[in-house]
Amino acid sequence: MLTPRQVFFIFAAVGPAASFAFAQFWAPGIWLFVGVVALVMVGLRDVTQTKRAILRQYPILGHGRYLAEHIRPEIQQYFVESDTNGAPFSRATRAVVYQRAKGDLDKLPFGTQLDVYAPGHEFLAHSIHPKPPAIDSRVSIGGPACTRPYSASVLNVSAMSFGALSAAAVTALSRGAAAGGFAVNTGEGGVSPYHLDGGADLIWQIGTGYFGCRAEDGAFDPEMFATTAALPAVKMIEIKLSQGAKPGHGGILPAAKVTPEIAEIRKVPLGTTVLSPPAHTAFSTVFELMHFVRELRMLSDGKPIGFKLCVGAASDVDLLIDAMHITGVTPDFITIDGSEGGTGAAPPELSDFVGIPMRDAINIVNTALLQNGLRSKVRLIASGKVATGFDIVRALALGADACGSARAMMLALGCIQARRCHTNECPVGVATQDPNRAKALVPSNKAGRVTGFHRETVAAFLELVGAAGCEHPSEIGLEHVSRRVDQTQVRSYAEIYGASMSAPVR
Numbered sequence: 001m002l003t004p005r006q007v008f009f010i011f012a013a014v015g016p017a018a019s020f021a022f023a024q025f026w027a028p029g030i031w032l033f034v035g036v037v038a039l040v041m042v043g044l045r046d047v048t049q050t051k052r053a054i055l056r057q058y059p060i061l062g063h064g065r066y067l068a069e070h071i072r073p074e075i076q077q078y079f080v081e082s083d084t085n086g087a088p089f090s091r092a093t094r095a096v097v098y099q100r101a102k103g104d105l106d107k108l109p110f111g112t113q114l115d116v117y118a119p120g121h122e123f124l125a126h127s128i129h130p131k132p133p134a135i136d137s138r139v140s141i142g143g144p145a146c147t148r149p150y151s152a153s154v155l156n157v158s159a160m161s162f163g164a165l166s167a168a169a170v171t172a173l174s175r176g177a178a179a180g181g182f183a184v185n186t187g188e189g190g191v192s193p194y195h196l197d198g199g200a201d202l203i204w205q206i207g208t209g210y211f212g213c214r215a216e217d218g219a220f221d222p223e224m225f226a227t228t229a230a231l232p233a234v235k236m237i238e239i240k241l242s243q244g245a246k247p248g249h250g251g252i253l254p255a256a257k258v259t260p261e262i263a264e265i266r267k268v269p270l271g272t273t274v275l276s277p278p279a280h281t282a283f284s285t286v287f288e289l290m291h292f293v294r295e296l297r298m299l300s301d302g303k304p305i306g307f308k309l310c311v312g313a314a315s316d317v318d319l320l321i322d323a324m325h326i327t328g329v330t331p332d333f334i335t336i337d338g339s340e341g342g343t344g345a346a347p348p349e350l351s352d353f354v355g356i357p358m359r360d361a362i363n364i365v366n367t368a369l370l371q372n373g374l375r376s377k378v379r380l381i382a383s384g385k386v387a388t389g390f391d392i393v394r395a396l397a398l399g400a401d402a403c404g405s406a407r408a409m410m411l412a413l414g415c416i417q418a419r420r421c422h423t424n425e426c427p428v429g430v431a432t433q434d435p436n437r438a439k440a441l442v443p444s445n446k447a448g449r450v451t452g453f454h455r456e457t458v459a460a461f462l463e464l465v466g467a468a469g470c471e472h473p474s475e476i477g478l479e480h481v482s483r484r485v486d487q488t489q490v491r492s493y494a495e496i497y498g499a500s501m502s503a504p505v506r
Contacts, residue, residue, distance in 0.1 A: 088340070093387050094411055100456035101412040101449035121484045124393060125492065127469025133462035134472050139402045141236060143332045143377040145294075147302030150201070150235040153182035154473060155392060155458055157450075158383045158404030159205050159240070159308070161189025163253050163262045163274075164421070169413055169430045172443040174198020176412075176450025185404060188240050188276065189253070190265055191228055198447075202233045205308070206296075207240040209276035211266040220282040222299055229300035236333070237296055239289075241280075241309040242355075243337050252276075256424040257433040286323035294329045306333035308383070311361040312354075317368045330377045335404065336361045338384030358384030359398055363497045366399025387411075389460030396473055397481040397493055412453035413446045 039060060046059035055062040089097075092113065099106040114121060142149025157177055162170045170192060177184045177200035184200045186192070188207025195202055206213065206225075213225035229237060253262075253274040263270040283292045289307070297305045311317060324330045338358025356364070362382055369375040379402065382395035387408035395403050411417070414428045421431035429441030465473050468480045478493035485491055 097411040101453040126467045131466040133466045141379045142304045146332045156182045157184040157409050158406035159185040159187040161187030162192035163189045166438040167194045168441040170194040172446040174200040175447035180451040180454045201235045203236045204234045205238045214267045226299045236304040239307040286319050290323045290327040290329040304332035306331040308335035310337045310355040333379040335381040340384045362398040392461040393464045396476045412450045
């Protein structure tokens with residue numbers, strides 16, 4: 001039995017709609033009749049369903065609430081946000097990425113919009129004797145035990161799997177990286193045909209699910225690993241211990257994104273959410289991890305082997321250092337993922353409250369390696385909200401050798417930060433497995449934008465290096481970046497993080 005309130009809202013919606021139809025079509029009768037019947041049916045459905053209380057109370061009109069919720073990110077971005085307060089990337093940062101990707105003018109008039117007196121503001125200490133931008137910024141990755149070192153760009157594509165990203169997005173990233181001379185991290189989803197078709201250098205990530213080298217029981221398969229590691233495109237292998245988006249939690253690929261193709265590549269059941277275990281089964285201690293590094297180095301015929309982690313405590317880093325000393329095995333690189341998170345979907349408790357932020361974590365790892373005489377053997381890769389040349393400078397000042405960028409690369413592909421990556425409803429075809437949505441992204445167009453963003457960002461970074469009076473990026477240290485701590489005080493990174501660490505050994 002309909003209540004008077006429900007009847008009122010049904011006719012409140014039907015009346016104006018019917019009048020509109022009458023005015024538009026001059027009511028040959030049929031349009032008015034069809035419109036009224038359709039709205040009445042929607043209204044009756046709303047008041048009889050039991051899942052949404054708003055629709056039972058406000059039939060037809062209540063759908064406006066869900067429509068507004070669906071388009072809220074776009075409303076927020078284009079009508080509410082200022083240029084500097086958006087999250088996780090401000091509109092100003094997104095604009096720089098878009099401009100550089102498209103080759104548009106990326107200069108700003110009328111001065112900065114940032115509050116340079118606000119606590120937390122950071123800036124470069126430029127020199128009165130600036131140098132021309134360095135020509136070569138590449139980094140050789142490969143320690144003493146590595147027989148096939150890799151010359152990497154200072155900026156590469158950070159870990160994003162095929163599955164999380166569409167085939168078109170992966171293809172565009174790979175093509176763009178191949179043209180620009182930088183590497184693409186495959187993410188834990190394995191090496192896909194789209195990574196290979198694009199022609200880029202690849203950093204193959206091995207996660208706890210061992211996708212791409214996974215036995216039927218889910219364990220690590222050495223033979224499968226060796227086969228893929230032998231691919232010429234695979235330049236480095238990265239063992240994923242944890243990631244910034246969800247440290248202490250395995251990877252998540254929602255069932256809606258598990259297509260037959262992805263199920264085949266990952267060797268997982270079709271149509272089920274893929275939950276990678278929190279921890280590896282191929283090793284269980286830091287000593288076994290080092291032995292696993294040595295095993296992968298042997299199976300890959302000497303290619304650089306490293307691991308990625310979001311640091312939870314400095315004591316964990318000490319344990320890793322002890323294991324390196326005791327086993328005599330050092331990784332060729334360590335990727336530091338910050339708790340700033342990234343493209344991975346995660347429970348908010350993990351995204352917001354677990355893990356050490358990237359900048360602090362880089363300093364912790366760099367300091368530990370320096371103090372133990374291991375820094376010259378291990379390269380550090382910083383991964384966490386890297387989108388501008390200054391972001392790269394800041395990471396290198398803290399001890400990193402190179403950087404990885406995921407979300408900024410997505411923006412270069414056309415991502416609008418709608419934050420629907422986990423729903424399979426990406427509006428621009430980047431983070432979806434819906435073929436109709438993926439059609440929005442044309443690799444032949446977007447690949448060039450990825451190349452352009454990388455080229456212009458690295459160029460901006462090298463200009464900053466020269467402005468600091470350095471002839472090469474390896475000279476950047478803690479003394480080159482400062483942070484405002486309150487309205488009247490500014491401290492350099494050397495003062496904040498320790499003057500003894502102001503000259504990283506690279």
